[in-house]
Amino acid sequence: MSASTASTASLAGRTVFRVGYGALQLERLHDRRDEAVALLRRAVELGVDHVDTAEFYGFGFANAVIREVVGSRDDVLVATKVGADPDPGGPMPLRLAQRPEQLRASVEDNLRGLGLDRLPLVNLRRLDTGPGLRPAGDQVVDLDDQLAVMVALRDEGKIGAIGLSSVTIDGLRRALPAGIACVQNAYSLASRDDEDMLGLCAAEDIAWVPFFPLGGAFPGLPKVTEEPAVRAAAESLGVTPSQIGLAWLLHHAPHVLLIPGTADAAHLEANMAVSEITLDGATLAALDAVETRSNEVPLG
Template identity: 75%
Template sequence: MTSENTPTPEVAPAGTPRPGGPGSMAGRTVSRVGYGAMQLERLYGDRRAAVALLRHAVDLGVDHVDTAQFYGDGFVNDVIREALRPEDDVLVVSKVGATSDPGGPFPLRLAQRPEELRAGVEENLATLRMDRIPVVNLRRVDAGVTAVPVTDDQVVDLDDQLAELIALRAEGKIGAIGLSSVSLEVLRRALPAGIVCVQNAYSLVARDDEDMLQLCADEQIAWVPYFPLGGAFPGLPKVTDEPVVLAAAENLGHTPSQIGLAWLLHHAPHVLLIPGTADAGHLEANLAAGAITLDEATLAALDAVPTRPFSAPRR
């Protein structure tokens, strides 16, 4: 999956430790700290740097990359195609349920109808140049926040959506099905389809989904939180502003962001992280968070941080 014009980088040495240790998704063993590729959009004007950053992540042991065709209107998927090779054995997870709309009032529009989900899978296959996407998440709008308008034609029954994804799985175009931005009720309804992961907004300061996290543990479903440090929109609490987090960072010699990520890994063994960044130093710090040990006193203090409902005005 490299370009003819890109120098072939060295493969990560055999036995490179997985950041955060081993986790599991879709029957695969993967690093518990992976990489969320959305931030590669910020390197749109420097494609070579974007490719180099992703290669650096792989060299450091990352073997789980999260993406979407609508990240950078295909740019991110194109970088992944160029940067990764089959021998890297990286689990690529993409999502459908929205599509790029560069000329519209918002950069994205929802694409929830079954035929749109199929089109999204086909676009991912084309830009990634894969015969099968290992995991595809259905990105709904049942929970979390969205700045994209939800029109009547985009309120689609879950069963119709799952039927299309199950058909795509039977055709071999996707390997497994995940969910994103869903409620506990929706997850329960979807379980017979064989869900392998859930991506919901979740962090130390936004723990509304504890019941769903527990259900995922019971069903051996990977919990992959987005906005893992909170504060994704103005007015929402940030993990890195919490006095307890700041104190733990100072006492342990780490950054507040690292403490927030480390707490997630300690909180439940089926948590897999996909922090994103366009900066190599931040990438290294995120991956290093997987090696942080939090003592019982620190964990107790962090666990006592109050959770605030993750909500914001929907448009």
């Protein structure tokens, strides 16, 4: 028996191709803007119709490239995020910006950077779970206060839909009355802590958009491409372990969307091709049996 996947799914009320593009890696082309523009144009040619970005990606560089390539065209959904701002002079390239007034300012920054009157989808990065920073001091803000400003911005027409990122299942449940379009959490074949939340999203028609879909982004995180079952499947099908890791996500649940990022055109094409990979029942069973390990690696 073989398992195939639908090529499209719903995101913020739109039907989109299930493989999008994450713009973080565009900053690697900061000094080669023409290459960055060409890469994103190629992504759109290959079928990308949803792009994930943030004003702090390359200190506005990613948004500037998206503005040039996508502009205000309505056939490419641009999803951005708030909860952190660029911090070029700081110890890290970003600083937390969790307070309601900071969220509003971040939305305005993204509107300017992208050249849009309305952001189709804005993800609120909560930082309650997953690897990375944890809020402290005045950056510890109640979710209800954050949702209030996000809903107000939606009512004002500045954003179209609200998503959540790095959120717990309890946080998602609290947020449901506000209307949540997607959840972005760290999730991969080797780190499936959020299986219950993935199920809740399916029940509520919320898109599941995992970041770190291959794990390994920080030391200590399990790497999908090192799993023997993944390597065996890749060898059997004549594809790369990375492609197997991404294809498994598409097979795992129909509301999963991918936003893999790259600064390389060949890698981009390999990422887009995962939608065409079919995993048979035996292969899926072997991959499903991979042990899951925690994604919790706080950095501060």
